[in-house]
Amino acid sequence: MEIIKIMGVAIVGAVSALIIKEHKPQLAIVIGIGTAVILFLMILSQVEYVLNVVTITATGLDINTEYIAAIFKMIGISYLSQFGSEICRDAGQNAIAAKVELAGKIMIVALSVPILIELMNLLVSLLPNT
């Protein structure tokens, strides 16, 4: 069972970070980062599997692949910005964490602008008398 392995790694990482924390707080943060990286790499194959299934069904229903690609980009950006902001929060830098999250949100909004424009054009074209 994958989840037991992941939980084991997480607990080991947390405990070893705690041990190192009172001697060398700087190294404790690095252990936290390492554990986070390992946990994500362990779960990666299933993320890839789900994304492939979504892409196949989308192309099957001949939805425009550009939208699906944009959605995946947004998921990637949100994951990475959350990863970075949580690490900054671990290190006690809440201001930096907030800035990272802000940057992530702005990039996602910037990504969604072309899609919004296309939606607006579609709506306008639907109006009867223009």
Add this chain to the structure above:
Amino acid sequence: MGVDLIFKIAAIGILVSVLHQVLVRAGREEQAMLTTLAGLIVVLLMIIGEISYLFETVKTIFNL
């Protein structure tokens, strides 16, 4: 990769803190600070490799 990375970092951390204590007791604060710095740099170099691997993988999966 995997769990042994955590153990490696933890081992370096413990080693650095012990060395720090020994050097401080021996009255050599500068060397103690330098050993801590060296240990931190080694650990960071190990982690940078893992993080770049993670970012590459995320980039390929979400085709960012």
